[in-house]
Amino acid sequence: MSKFKKKKGGEMPAVNTASLPDIVFMLLFFFMVATVMRQNTLMIENKLPQADQVEKLDKKSLVMYIYAGKPSTNYKSQYGSEARIQLNDKFADVKDIAAFIAAERAAKREEEVPFLTTALKVDSKANMGLVTDIKQELRKVNALKINYTTRKGNALEGLKK
Amino acid sequence: MAKRAAPEVNAGSMADIAFLLLIFFLVTTTIETDSGLNRKLPPMEESDEDVIIKEKNIFQLEVNRKNQLFLKTGGEEKVIEIKELRAAAVTFLDNGGGAGDNACQFCQGKKNPRSSDNFDKAIISLQNDRATEYDTYIAVQNEIIAAYNELRNREFKRAFPSLDMNFIEAENAYSDARTTPATKAKLKEKLEQIKILVPQKFSEAEPKSN
Numbered sequence: 001m002s003k004f005k006k007k008k009g010g011e012m013p014a015v016n017t018a019s020l021p022d023i024v025f026m027l028l029f030f031f032m033v034a035t036v037m038r039q040n041t042l043m044i045e046n047k048l049p050q051a052d053q054v055e056k057l058d059k060k061s062l063v064m065y066i067y068a069g070k071p072s073t074n075y076k077s078q079y080g081s082e083a084r085i086q087l088n089d090k091f092a093d094v095k096d097i098a099a100f101i102a103a104e105r106a107a108k109r110e111e112e113v114p115f116l117t118t119a120l121k122v123d124s125k126a127n128m129g130l131v132t133d134i135k136q137e138l139r140k141v142n143a144l145k146i147n148y149t150t151r152k153g154n155a156l157e158g159l160k161k
Numbered sequence: 162m163a164k165r166a167a168p169e170v171n172a173g174s175m176a177d178i179a180f181l182l183l184i185f186f187l188v189t190t191t192i193e194t195d196s197g198l199n200r201k202l203p204p205m206e207e208s209d210e211d212v213i214i215k216e217k218n219i220f221q222l223e224v225n226r227k228n229q230l231f232l233k234t235g236g237e238e239k240v241i242e243i244k245e246l247r248a249a250a251v252t253f254l255d256n257g258g259g260a261g262d263n264a265c266q267f268c269q270g271k272k273n274p275r276s277s278d279n280f281d282k283a284i285i286s287l288q289n290d291r292a293t294e295y296d297t298y299i300a301v302q303n304e305i306i307a308a309y310n311e312l313r314n315r316e317f318k319r320a321f322p323s324l325d326m327n328f329i330e331a332e333n334a335y336s337d338a339r340t341t342p343a344t345k346a347k348l349k350e351k352l353e354q355i356k357i358l359v360p361q362k363f364s365e366a367e368p369k370s371n
């Protein structure tokens with residue numbers, strides 16, 4: 001009869017964690033694949049505005065990024081709180097844009113140059129004066145294809161915040 | 162001698178290692194936004210001759226430093242809210258007030274003689290102040306593009322009812338990598354046709370400096 005006797009003590013059996021590494025690896029692979037390493041370290045606040053009539057930028061390699069916005073808290077004491085332009089990894093002036101575009105163009109193959117797009121990643125609280133200056137500068141160097149990078153969302157809802 | 166079984170490798174810490182990597186990637190991941198409003202800037206050419214445009218064909222928008230919108234069109238001047246802008250722009254573009262050569266074939270508007278002639282003649286002009294906030298500007302741009310897209314969708318459906326898709330869907334299908342080249346060529350032709358029918362004539366004046 002002792003064969004059928006219940007085991008001593010009401011101990012819970014240990015949960016089998018053998019598949020835990022598999023689950024974690026699966027998540028890991030997802031993030032590894034989905035990760036895009038940021039090219040530039042942002043030194044500015046960059047909360048993009050929302051819009052819903054957006055188009056996708058297809059060729060990532062043919063995009064030049066111009067950031068603009070207020071310097072983030074670390075840089076406020078040094079650069080003030082007025083919205084500024086950031087090119088690559090440093091703050092820049094409007095007149096530096098021409099040189100930046102020329103450098104980007106030189107790094108690309110010649111047949112790709114006409115397809116280069118400039119993505120303007122501008123903070124939603126920046127003022128239009130700065131954006132217009134950037135646009136004028138881009139017109140001067142004939143970089144006419146631009147893209148106002150936005151988040152997907154309702155443009156009118158975004159305004160209220 | 163009897164062969165000894167190889168000792169089993171303890172895989173207990175594998176999960177920890179994987180977690181460590183996972184957390185690293187979680188922290189470094191930034192889902193990059195890579196979509197936005199595509200625009201084309203006008204080239205820098207200085208043309209001496211002024212183009213003469215009838216006043217009725219202009220939808221003149223002004224955004225002031227307090228992010229308020231002022232609209233001048235069809236002999237009316239008024240302050241409008243951004244949420245009314247899309248409907249106002251569609252009404253203006255779709256008016257079809259032209260006669261004779263300027264008659265608009267597909268417009269479904271009220272044919273107000275004081276508003277735009279046809280899709281091709283209608284121009285939307287935007288002027289903003291230097292102190293206008295960027296998100297207001299984007300919202301205005303968005304609404305204007307939405308107005309054009311609304312008309313293009315309608316015209317695309319009217320012109321190609323057999324496709325059973327609108328302009329935006331067709332554009333998405335065109336840029337989809339899975340679409341075959343033959344379909345792409347056909348779509349491109351149709352898209353171009355609609356783009357010519359409803360052109361985006363959108364001009365931006367240089368901003369006023371206070």
